[in-house]
Amino acid sequence: MTVTTPAPSVRDVPGPRGRWPVGNAPSFRRGFLHAMTEGFRTYGDLVRFRIADRTFLIASHPDLAQHVLVDHAADFPKREASFALGLLLGDGLVTNADHASWLAQRRMMQPMFHRARLAAMGDKMSDAAGRLVTRLEEHAGRVVDVADEMNLVTLDVITRTMFSADLGGEAGRVGPAVSQGTRFVQARISQPFTPPLAWPTPANLRFRRQKGVLDAVVDRLIAARRESGEVSGDLLDMLLEARDEDTGGGMTDAQLRDEVLTVFSAGHETTANTLTLAWWLLSRHPEVRFRLHGELDRVLGGRLPTADDLTALPYTRAVLEETMRLFPAAAVTSPRRVVRDTALAGYRVPAEVSVFVSIYNIHHHPDVWGEPEVFDPGRFLDGERPAHRFAYLPFGAGARKCIGSNLAMMEGTLILAAVASRFDLVALPGHEVDLELAITLRARGGLPMTVRLRP
Ligand code: HEM
Structure with a gap:
């Protein structure tokens, strides 16, 4: 007789x-990042938390990422959009949990992100970088909030490449609205009791105001295009022209707003946070800065880069990749909801x-990375890659991988x-970065730095 x-x-x-x-709500008092990293250090690759009547697991090993996001993804779909981030972004591509409608949207938008299409956006990106350089020249010798500047430049890129628009004076309102909105959403994940959004609590009212700012910016973008009737061959055109295969109908105004708001938000804040933290790391690592400057001086000789220069800038790219390893802007995936009894680990x-x-814990996993806390862009040079396919996943993995990588x-x-x-x-003397995870990983309170012109 065998006993199982x-x-x-x-x-x-x-x-x-x-x-x-x-x-376990008290474990989250110091924030999600703290609970997630402490949980990993203390309990290992799979940790269980319970908040009121909800149980959730945090998975921190490449094998588990592969299991949940790729091999058994059908057992672990995204949660319904009414949960957490959906409160801010509605039912767009990031948060849509209905497989069929998500797939239709993804197929419709995918061509916009193909390499050939992106190459054609290179000039708009270089122009935005040029406007940033001009702004920084004006601030030479002074202190700026680098996080604000990075938000402005990435917002500039996303609105011009995807929506052929210029937000002008409105741009300054978008960053704070996104960061406060995501902070509200993050807090709800680990709160035991969350009042319905319709209740007029101070936090709900603040959130509704921020969401109102974002909706208004997006509505104006859409209205301006409808009014002008211009065809720009951009994502907004694609969304406006999209037709349902069965009904032949276009998107409703609400669907359209959710899709635009999603690309608008997901498409700039992550990149801005990554760049901000790259400046922080560079300021602490003169040897990396030296090598970076060597490459840039040799290839660019002081002129602005264009898309044609990219293949000649492998170390610059490696600095970005290593920043995303240490500080992945999407430090944790959206929650997946187990839909039928299944197994994990x-x-x-x-x-x-x-x-x-x-993603954060996997990128710091000592079984996968040698000296995981050391900032060394050299790890990403000459085709070097970690042994495990899912050891490095700043853009996620599987079907729901980032469309904008x-x-x-x-x-x-x-x-x-x-x-x-x-x-x-240059970092201010004694300034330390305090990391905050509020849907995205960022420097809490921004990052003041002195702008110094290179000799
Ligand atoms: C450094 C920059 C970025 C990082 C680190 C990042 C990271 C990620 C990650 C990890 C996911 C998967 C989330 C999950 O599985 O729960 C994701 C999804 C997504 N990202 Fe990004 N992203 C970045 C930039 C962008 C940009 C520039 C865009 C748009 C232009 C964008 C649009 C999206 C969208 C629409 C999805 C949802 C895809 C789907 O579910 O089909 N992201 N991103």
């Missing part, structure tokens, strides 16, 4: 002990449990090259 022992259940996954009725996991894949790498490298070839951005 049943697989352990999700309740056996290691994790902090909770307190009735809030569960040998545990039985019932429907309704949520799973987050921790090539765009982000292209604009990020161009902006880094344009600024670093002209300026040193």
Whole structure:
């Protein structure tokens, strides 16, 4: 007779002990990033948390990322858009949890992000980098908030490449609206009791105001295009012309707004945070700066970079890649919801449990990366790649992988090259970066730096 022992259940996954009725909410008092990294250090690759009656798991190993995002992705779809980030972005491509309509939207938008199409956007990106350089020249010798500047330049790129528009004076309102909106959304994930959005609590009212700012900017973009009737061959045209295969109808105004708002928000804040943290790392690592300057001086000799220069700037690109390893802007994926009883890492996991894949923890995993805390862009040179395919996933993995990864790498490298070839951005004495994870990973409170012209 063979005796089989049943697989352990999700309740056996290691994790902090909770307190009735809030569960592990106190573990999140110092923020999601702290709970996620401490959980990994203390309990390992799979950690269980319970907040009120919700159980969620944080997965921090490349094998688990592959399991959840690729091999068994059908068991772990994204959660419905009404959860967390959907409150801000509605039902667009990032948050849409309905497979059929997501697939139709993704297929419709994908051509906009093909390499050939992106190459044609190179001039718009270089122009935006040039406008940033001009602004920084005006501030030479003074202190600027680098996070603000990076937000402005990436917003400039996304509105011009995807929507052929210029936000002008409105641009300054978008950054704060996105960062406060995402902070609100992040807090709700780990709060035991969340009042419905319709209730007029101070936090809800603030959030609704920020969402109102974003909706108004996006509505004006759409209205201006409809009024002008111009055809620009951009993403906005694609969205306006899209027709449902079955009904032949176009998108509703609400769908259109969600899609535009999604690309608008997801398409600039992540890249801005990455660049901001790249300046921070560069300011701390003179040996990396020296090598970067060597490449830029040799290839550009002081002129602004264009898309044609990209292949000659491997170290600049590696600086960006290594920044995204240490500080992945999307430090954790959106939650996946288990839809049928399944297994993960040998545990039985019932429907309704949520799973987050921790890109941050995977990028710092000591079994996968040598000296994981060391900033060394050399890891990404000469085709060097980590042994595990899913050890490096700043843009996620599987079908829901980032649609804008090539765009982000292209604009990020161009902006880094344009600024670093002209300026040193110098950290203020004694200033430390405090990382905050509010949907995206960022420097809390921005990053003041002195703009110094390079000799
Ligand atoms: C450094 C910059 C960026 C990073 C680190 C980043 C990261 C990510 C990650 C990790 C995901 C997957 C999330 C998940 O699985 O839950 C994602 C999805 C997405 N990203 Fe990005 N992203 C960046 C830039 C961009 C840009 C420039 C755009 C648009 C132009 C964009 C648009 C999107 C969209 C629409 C999705 C959802 C794709 C889908 O579900 O089909 N992202 N991004």
